[in-house]
Amino acid sequence: MVKWEQPCQAGSEPFMPFRMRIFNKIVILVFVLLIPVMILYGYSNHTSVQVIQNEIEDSNMRQLNFFLSQVENSAKQLALHSVTLINESGIREMPQLDQNGSFVSVLKAKKLIEEKLSLYSTSSAWQNNISVFSPVSNTSLSTYPVIDYKMPQLQENMITRWTFQKKDSSAKDDRFSWYTVDPPSARSDLAAANLIVETSYSTENLKNMLDELMSTRKGNPFFYKEGYEPIVNRKGNPEHVAELIRYFASHSPGGAGGHMQVAIAGKPYLVSSVLSKELGWTLVDFVPLDEVLSPMYKSGYLFYTVISILFILGTAISFVIYRNVQMPIRELINNVQKLKRGDYSARLSKLPKNEFHFLFTRFNEMAAEIQDLIEKVYAEKLRSREATLKQLQSQINPHFFYNCLFFIVSMSRLGENKAVEAMATNLGDYYRYTTRVENQASTLREELGLVRNYLTIQQLRQQIHYTIAIPEEMLDLPIPRLLLQPLVENAIIHGLEPLDEDGMIAIEGEPSGNGFRITVEDSGVGLAEGRLQELRGKICEPLTEEMGCGLWNVHQRVVHMFGEGSGLELRHSALGGMKAVISVPLNSP
Known part of the structure; x- marks a missing residue:
């Protein structure tokens, strides 16, 4: 098989430069299809979660407001009892009760007042107590289950508002109390008041309502006021409430109502709060977002699972296309590149069992036909080059021959027999x-x-010095005939003859890492860089009538005998003239 070389080509075109391959386009297309879907779904899912969260916030706020309105209505009803009682005729007579009657009548009057207090107390669904105190007569009557009820120490800011009181000897539970004073002007001086009516209800009422609220929804409601123990339900998680209260130490809940997201026990919670103007406490409720938004999360997980499956399928499809389309195309292109570089022995060995089978078969047939034609043309060129070389060898330079004969005649006349x-x-x-x-x-x-022989002849005619340094292991290397003589002749004619002094020619040979090199250099006039570049290009071009054939013939014969990587290279010499380097690789035929 003949491998047609292009020794002087500067460089072959790289494989598909700056072009995107089909496989890359398919992979990018898969991502282009999946990424917008993921972005749109992510945006849609975020919007849906936001809408649902807003709906949850609104729903929580409506439920809390409704619940708080029930609490406040019940509290207002109890507060109204104290206002009504203070205007009752029998109760208004308490300051003069001990002055206007006998002991029995006084007991009957107190009994009637206590019954009236009990009647008002039982009229409310809440567990409550009502007490009446007269600072004038220092008399107290109450529904509290104690023998001798004592009105607590009061301050002006406790009048006509609900105040929180801890449990004591008279009440076993924490309570909220409302105080009404008669006359109202005596609120700043309670000792001058005729009557003081106290209405109180236990915080157990609030806990019962909180339990009822919690049974109808997912949450953990409680009443909160800074500096006080919270009023919590009985069904929730007290640890979560305690953690949220610790959070409120640096983040107060909203006054008129608000929402915030707080991490409790490592999970996100939606905290809603409403301030009760009637009680002065804040109703707080926190709902686990994970449980509320779990359907959305499940939908998201399902979507991303589907996207992952589609991505895996897309990758698998891309791999199938790569193996069945891209790889045959790449192999076909690589072999086309080989043909372009002159390797006409390129063949496609693996024939795929698809549409590329036809292309691969036709390519092999085409390459075989091209190789056959190239071998025929190449053989003709070799025969033509051999004929040209034989003709060149037979055309003896008449000037060189005549000069040698004239030298012999001249030396014989002078009697220089040794020179002759x-x-x-x-x-x-x-x-x-x-x-x-x-x-x-x-x-x-x-x-x-x-x-x-040639240098000795030239030394007899002119002053020339030469050295030959070739390693012994290189002397038996096969080379084409008349390979070095044209280089020496070129060095003498174009390099040394224009000199006015003695010239020097050095011939050296050395093994290299991938073959061996033979150099011929002279101390002549040399060439300018531009002229040297022009000469390098000419020895790689086809031979023309205007071009000298010595260097061109040497270069072409070396390339065609030793193959790729071999040839003649022209450089500047350290001796001052030119340096011709013949390179032959180790793997040459």
Whole structure:
């Protein structure tokens, strides 16, 4: 098989430069399809959660307001009892009760007042107590289950408002109390009051209502006021309430009503609060958002599960397309690139069992036909080049030959027999080697013998110095005939002859990491960089009538004999002139 080389090509075109492959487009398309869906769903889910959370907040607020209105209505009803009682005729006679009657009549009057207090107390659904105190007569009557009830110490800010009181000897539960004074002007001086009516209800009433509220909804309601123990329900989690109260130490709940999200026990809760103007306490309720929004979370988990499955399926489809489409296309392109680089032995070995089978088969047939044609053309070119080389070898330079003959005639006239003998011997050896056209192969040892003959002839005619340093292991390397002589001749004619002084030619050989190199350099006039670049380009171009054939012939024969990586390279020499380097790789034929 023949591998057609393009030795002077600066560089092959990279594989599909700056072009997006089909597989990349498919993968990007999968992401382009999935990412907007995820973004839209994420936005929709966020909006839905926000709407549901707003609805939960509104619903919580409505329920809390309704519940608080029930509490306040019951409290107002009890407060109204105290106002009504203070205006009762029998109760208004309490300041003069001990002055206007006998002991029996006084007991009967007190009994009637106590019955009236009990009647008012039982008229409310709440557990409550009503007491009447007269500072004038220092008389107290109460529904409290105590023998001798004592009115607590009062202050002006406790009149006509609900105040919280801790349990004591007269009441076994914490309570809210309302005080009404007659006359109203005596609220600043309670000792001058005729009557003081106390209406109180136990916080157990609030706890019962909180329990009832909690049984109808998901939450944990309680009453809160800074500096007091909260009034909590009996069914909720007291630890969660305690943690929320600790949070309120730095974040007070909303006054007129508000919402906040608080992490309790590591979970998010929606906290709603409403301030009771009647009681002065805040009704607080907190609902676990995870339980309320769990349907939305389940829907989100389902969506992302589906998206993950679609992504996996998309990746699997992309892989199938990559294996069945992209890989055959890439293999086809790689082999087309090989054909472009001149490797016409490229074949597609793995034939896929799909539509690419037809393309691969036709490509192999086309490559085989092209290789056959190229081999025929290449063989014709080789025969043509051999014929050209033989013609070049047979065309002896007449000026060189005439100059040598004139040198022999001149030296014989002068009686320089040794010079004549040396010139005749070297000239004979030189032409004996150059005129052997039956075999185009030689060795480096034989080629160096020709070069020595040629340099000896030139030394007889002009002052030339030369050195040859070739390692012994390189002397038997096979090379084309007349490979070094054209380089030496070029160095003498174009480099040394224009000099006014002695010239120097150095021939060296050295093994390299991937083959070996032979260099021929001179101390001549050399070439400018632009002219050297032009000469480098010409030896890689097809031969024309205007172009000298010496360097071009050397370069082309080296490339076609030793293959890719071999050839002639022209450089500037450290001696002052030019340096010609022949490189041959180790894997050359």
